[in-house]
Amino acid sequence: xxxxxxxxxxxxxxxxxxxxxxxxxxxxxxxxxxxxxxxxxxxxxxxxxxxxxxxxxxxxxxxxxxxxxxxxxxxxxxxxxxxxxxxxxxxxxxxxxxxxxxxxxxxxxxxxxxxxxxx
Amino acid sequence: xxxxxxxxxxxxxxxxxxxxxxxxxxxxxxxxxxxxxxxxxxxxxxxxxxxxxxxxxxxxxxxxxxxxxxxxxxxxxxxxxxxxxxxxxxxxxxxxxxxxxxxxxxxxxxxxxxxxxxxxxxxxxxxxxxxxxxxxxxxxxxxxxxxxxxxxxxxxxxxxxxxxxxxxxxxxxxxxxx
Numbered sequence: 001x002x003x004x005x006x007x008x009x010x011x012x013x014x015x016x017x018x019x020x021x022x023x024x025x026x027x028x029x030x031x032x033x034x035x036x037x038x039x040x041x042x043x044x045x046x047x048x049x050x051x052x053x054x055x056x057x058x059x060x061x062x063x064x065x066x067x068x069x070x071x072x073x074x075x076x077x078x079x080x081x082x083x084x085x086x087x088x089x090x091x092x093x094x095x096x097x098x099x100x101x102x103x104x105x106x107x108x109x110x111x112x113x114x115x116x117x118x119x
Numbered sequence: 120x121x122x123x124x125x126x127x128x129x130x131x132x133x134x135x136x137x138x139x140x141x142x143x144x145x146x147x148x149x150x151x152x153x154x155x156x157x158x159x160x161x162x163x164x165x166x167x168x169x170x171x172x173x174x175x176x177x178x179x180x181x182x183x184x185x186x187x188x189x190x191x192x193x194x195x196x197x198x199x200x201x202x203x204x205x206x207x208x209x210x211x212x213x214x215x216x217x218x219x220x221x222x223x224x225x226x227x228x229x230x231x232x233x234x235x236x237x238x239x240x241x242x243x244x245x246x247x248x249x250x251x252x253x254x255x256x257x258x259x260x261x262x263x264x265x266x267x268x269x270x271x272x273x274x275x276x277x278x279x280x281x282x283x284x285x286x287x288x289x290x291x292x293x294x295x296x297x
Binding site (some may be wrong): 004006007008009010011012013015016017018019020021022023024026027028030032033035036037039040043046047050051052053054055056057058059060061062063064065069070071072073074075076077079080081083084085086087088089090091092094095096097098099101106107 | 122125126129132133136137139140145148149152155156159162163166167168169170171174175178179182183186187189190191193194195204206207209210211213214215217218221222225226228230231232233234236238239241243244247248251252258259260261264265269272273276279280282283284286287290291
């Protein structure tokens, strides 16, 4: 198990981020923190993808300066797109949270459920 | 040396994420999240992905943090004296289970930096690295793929951003600006 930390360290870290992100989304009663948890989960996936493209001794994928080996550019492109889409998702989610707060006067999941039952 | 640097950075990243998970005050959690994003951006630089690192630092640590701050300005921060939240045991057990199951699969992945890994030896990677400059005259292959080969993908991304902006305006009842 320990040898994984010296050969697969980034994969282990991204799996830990999956776990932490899932815990925050499920366990935190606060809606804003749930969205932060979703972002942590996303970053875990980004880290996983970018790590798959890495090659030992590879240069950043900028050609024409004499390097021979490069890291794979394709995961980088996919993750660039994913980061921007992730921010759009966060913006819409936060807008919905603000409207929920306007309607219920609370960001606490349990309080919102109680208000719904009372209605 | 490289391994030590990764060790320090990844430990920082994971502990920053844990701080986000257990800090009770939302403002503290948001600041911890900004630190977390910067840590990840430095890991991307070590992975030779400068474009991703710049985007993560500007968009992940910058814009996302500002969005969260704008959201808590318009809502409320939980009161109380406790610094940390109580552990929610049910979700903690489920998350630990997920981590445990996924960790058993890590061994079947290629080691980090392996030049014979499927991604590094893939036909697509080789094609882009060899043809990007002759075909597009852009030295940065990431830019060449983003703007030329996968230009429609990026157009779709721009459409997503537009849709998200409109959705925020509609949800917040600011349609007058549309």
